[in-house]
Amino acid sequence: MNIFSLARFLAILVKEFIQMRRDRVTFAMMIGVPVMQLLLFGYAINTDPHDLPTLIEMNDDSPTARAVLAGMEVSEYFEFTGVVTGPSEGDRALRDGRANFVVAIPPDFERDILRGHVPSLLVSADASDPTAVGSAVAALQGIVDAALRDTLSGPLQAVAGTSSPVSVVVHRQFNPEGVTAINIVPGLLGIILSMTMVMITSVAMVRESERGTMEALIATPARPLEVMLGKILPYVLVGYVQTAVFLGFAGGLFQVPFNGDGLAFFAGFNLYIVVNLALGFLISTVARTQMQAMQISFFTILPTILLSGFMFPFAGMPGWAQVLGTALPATHFLRLTRKVMLKGGELADVTGDMRAMGVILAVITLVAMLRYRQTLD
Amino acid sequence: MTDTPAIKVSGLTKRFGKKTVVDGFDMEVPAGAIYGFLGPNGSGKTTTIRMMCGLLTPDGGEGQCLGHDIRREPARIKENVGYMTQKFSLYTDLTIRENLDFMARMYGLKNRRRVVDETLRDLGLFERGGQLAGSLSGGWKQRLALAACLQHKPRLLLLDEPTAGVDPKARRDFWDEVRRLSRAGVTVLVSTHYMDEAVQCDHITYIAYGKKLISAPATEIPARIGLKTWRVDGPDLTGLEAELTARPGVEQVARFGAVLHVSGTDEAALTATVAAQKARGTHHWQEKPAELEEAFIYLMTSAVDNFAVDIEGEAA
Numbered sequence: 182m183n184i185f186s187l188a189r190f191l192a193i194l195v196k197e198f199i200q201m202r203r204d205r206v207t208f209a210m211m212i213g214v215p216v217m218q219l220l221l222f223g224y225a226i227n228t229d230p231h232d233l234p235t236l237i238e239m240n241d242d243s244p245t246a247r248a249v250l251a252g253m254e255v256s257e258y259f260e261f262t263g264v265v266t267g268p269s270e271g272d273r274a275l276r277d278g279r280a281n282f283v284v285a286i287p288p289d290f291e292r293d294i295l296r297g298h299v300p301s302l303l304v305s306a307d308a309s310d311p312t313a314v315g316s317a318v319a320a321l322q323g324i325v326d327a328a329l330r331d332t333l334s335g336p337l338q339a340v341a342g343t344s345s346p347v348s349v350v351v352h353r354q355f356n357p358e359g360v361t362a363i364n365i366v367p368g369l370l371g372i373i374l375s376m377t378m379v380m381i382t383s384v385a386m387v388r389e390s391e392r393g394t395m396e397a398l399i400a401t402p403a404r405p406l407e408v409m410l411g412k413i414l415p416y417v418l419v420g421y422v423q424t425a426v427f428l429g430f431a432g433g434l435f436q437v438p439f440n441g442d443g444l445a446f447f448a449g450f451n452l453y454i455v456v457n458l459a460l461g462f463l464i465s466t467v468a469r470t471q472m473q474a475m476q477i478s479f480f481t482i483l484p485t486i487l488l489s490g491f492m493f494p495f496a497g498m499p500g501w502a503q504v505l506g507t508a509l510p511a512t513h514f515l516r517l518t519r520k521v522m523l524k525g526g527e528l529a530d531v532t533g534d535m536r537a538m539g540v541i542l543a544v545i546t547l548v549a550m551l552r553y554r555q556t557l558d
Numbered sequence: 559m560t561d562t563p564a565i566k567v568s569g570l571t572k573r574f575g576k577k578t579v580v581d582g583f584d585m586e587v588p589a590g591a592i593y594g595f596l597g598p599n600g601s602g603k604t605t606t607i608r609m610m611c612g613l614l615t616p617d618g619g620e621g622q623c624l625g626h627d628i629r630r631e632p633a634r635i636k637e638n639v640g641y642m643t644q645k646f647s648l649y650t651d652l653t654i655r656e657n658l659d660f661m662a663r664m665y666g667l668k669n670r671r672r673v674v675d676e677t678l679r680d681l682g683l684f685e686r687g688g689q690l691a692g693s694l695s696g697g698w699k700q701r702l703a704l705a706a707c708l709q710h711k712p713r714l715l716l717l718d719e720p721t722a723g724v725d726p727k728a729r730r731d732f733w734d735e736v737r738r739l740s741r742a743g744v745t746v747l748v749s750t751h752y753m754d755e756a757v758q759c760d761h762i763t764y765i766a767y768g769k770k771l772i773s774a775p776a777t778e779i780p781a782r783i784g785l786k787t788w789r790v791d792g793p794d795l796t797g798l799e800a801e802l803t804a805r806p807g808v809e810q811v812a813r814f815g816a817v818l819h820v821s822g823t824d825e826a827a828l829t830a831t832v833a834a835q836k837a838r839g840t841h842h843w844q845e846k847p848a849e850l851e852e853a854f855i856y857l858m859t860s861a862v863d864n865f866a867v868d869i870e871g872e873a874a
Contacts, residue, residue, distance in 0.1 A: 199656055400639070402633055402665065
């Protein structure tokens with residue numbers, strides 16, 4: 182007696198594809214939902230905000246200092262809303278949320294530059310909202326350098342030199358860890374994949390028992406593994422299509438970079454899809470109707486959004502919440518995509534995330550296989 | 559065909575929660591027979607059939623089906639059994655051909671395309687193979703379902719109320735097909751609650767509330783119960799029916815069109831009542847051999863009584 186028959190597995194696979202093709206609404210949802218959410222979140226949630234309120238502590242009213250400030254204003258990241266007289270006043274403004282930044286021009290700023298002393302330009306940032314200040318901070322050194330290059334022309338060109346004449350010191354207030362690089366789009370991929378994969382699989386599985394076709398299916402010599410794989414694999418391909426569409430839009434419309442190793446991404450994303458499908462399968466063993474499957478699936482989505490680090494910085498959550506978050510596959514996939522897409526991560530950088538997803542997969546699959554019955558009891 | 563019975567189970571028991579759906583059920587279906595499985599709704603027929611083909615694990619009892627143990631070898635049983643479910647269980651969003659092809663694949667049939675073509679031709683659906691199965695009428699769905707579970711040439715056919723909701727013509731065609739299969743050596747176990755179907759069976763087992771009440775060749779059942787029946791016709795049968803029900807010896811009055819069938823197991827009491835009625839000369843009385851139909855109405859009535867006692871017992 183063979184435990185797995187390729188022919189039966191293929192039979193179920195083909196059947197699932199035909200059913201998928203005929204179910205127009207679900208099919209449209211698979212492709213429509215990611216595009217719609219990408220557009221919605223992509224445009225509604227701005228991770229690269231401009232015109233952030235900025236205060237100035239002016240200790241050197243020289244032409245060079247003014248050139249630097251002008252450069253910052255021209256970049257559109259910073260909008261100067263006032264002047265402070267000392268560090269304590271600046272701190273208070275940051276704490277109150279009146280400003281996102283306080284820029285302190287040190288005394289003798291211009292003179293130090295001309296003498297080649299490389300003065301420090303201190304920028305205090307309210308990093309409690311890293312998403313808000315992240316990109317402005319990232320752009321800062323470039324802005325300052327460009328401004329100085331224009332000012333230090335002619336005989337002063339020598340001072341401009343190759344290295345920067347000013348060191349920009351960013352002081353991330355309230356969040357020394359500086360969890361930045363939060364970019365909504367790579368995270369959104371994880372959320373959308375999780376949502377559609379879990380929901381579609383669980384509903385597709387429950388549909389068989391709700392319509393009574395499961396009875397005929399298990400009256401054939403089909404084995405649990407054949408049924409499970411045959412029903413799941415088509416949705417892996419759906420996940421591929423979703424991701425391709427998503428990355429296409431993300432790159433085309435939102436210029437989301439893809440800096441890292443494609444292979445690392447591909448490996449992680451495959452694993453993530455399988456974990457979600459297994460979760461959907463597990464839900465289908467609990468739910469009796471398609472409606473219940475939908476509800477339970479939806480129930481898993483909220484923690485995924487809130488605790489995975491998608492919406493709020495993971496490091497900012499209390500310990501118990503981090504434990505919960507660590508049990509979510511999305512948490513690890515989010516880290517993986519951010520590492521690969523934004524930080525240029527390689528395969529070696531994501532092995533930890535892969536391992537974590539592997540453990541989650543093993544646990545879910547084990548429980549699902551134990552719960553899946555070949556009989557109708 | 560060998561002489562080993564197609565199905566032999568004993569003490570089969572199934573509980574769902576606290577409710578015992580099938581209780582110590584014994585049955586032996588000889589190979590090649592058309593075996594009727596009768597009983598009211600909810601009597602455990604479907605559960606019993608599911609246990610026999612390995613879809614449900616019995617809580618108690620044992621048995622074999624086609625020589626394979628129902629507990630240990632459900633996969634072997636499934637390969638040789640055609641199971642037609644009560645509810646249409648093919649895919650309504652697949653075409654007729656796709657459904658047949660799917661089933662053929664699941665049983666690993668060789669020359670799949672030819673088998674499916676043949677099935678479609680036999681059904682007379684060759685031209686409509688591309689139509690969605692869900693768009694078929696009740697009678698056609700039933701024929702398709704039967705054809706789908708015959709493609710792998712099963713040795714045992716389990717039919718769970720196959721003709722529910724199907725018109726009389728389609729039902730007759732269906733039974734012609736069942737008899738043809740039986741002649742070809744296929745054992746058929748069919749559950750039903752239609753009497754005209756019951757009489758088609760060689761052997762009948764009657765089950766009610768999970769317990770077997772009687773099991774005998776179809777022709778012997780009325781005699782086994784020991785039912786005496788009188789046929790009455792004349793004016794105002796409704797009034798007479800009400801009056802007779804209260805008389806000694808009358809256990810059952812059933813109306814069949816323009817006549818009443820009055821039955822009882824206590825021959826002496828019934829004869830006395832009938833004699834008194836005859837003396838009035840208002841109606842025409844005639845003794846007749848009891849038939850299956852009266853026998854089953856009788857069984858069903860007494861089974862309901864048993865169940866009522868059970869409920870009171872639980873409440874106490």
